């Protein structure tokens with residue numbers, strides 16, 4: 712059973728637009744398998760329906776970025792990777808992506824930016 716890298720709770724499998732993801736019921740973090748660029752684009756797509764309140768946007772900057780998280784799948788340390796100025800945690804082994812709630816909100820905010828600069832990110836991902 713996969714555990715949340717942040718609070719160590721068991722992750723629950725959920726269907727998100729045809730993709731199965733593991734979500735933490737406690738902190739709202741989400742683990743995506745095989746974090747290739749399409750997945751990031753897909754994530755942005757998935758979260759496009761989320762409506763954000765001003766309050767939630769305010770909390771983003773308060774999230775702790777200097778922390779060590781272990782991949783729920785392979786138990787190796789996740790690497791921080793910058794996408795559209797936001798940090799996401801990517802597993803160097805399985806290429807899974809861990810997003811905590813703040814990161815989901817941040818990516819949501821960065822959605823238009825990511826779409827605009829998609830070609831640039833494709834080159835960076837190579």
Ligand SMILES: [Zn+2]
Nearest residue numbers: 715718735738
């Ligand atoms: Zn959690």
Ligand SMILES: [Zn+2]
Nearest residue numbers: 782785802805
């Ligand atoms: Zn992994």
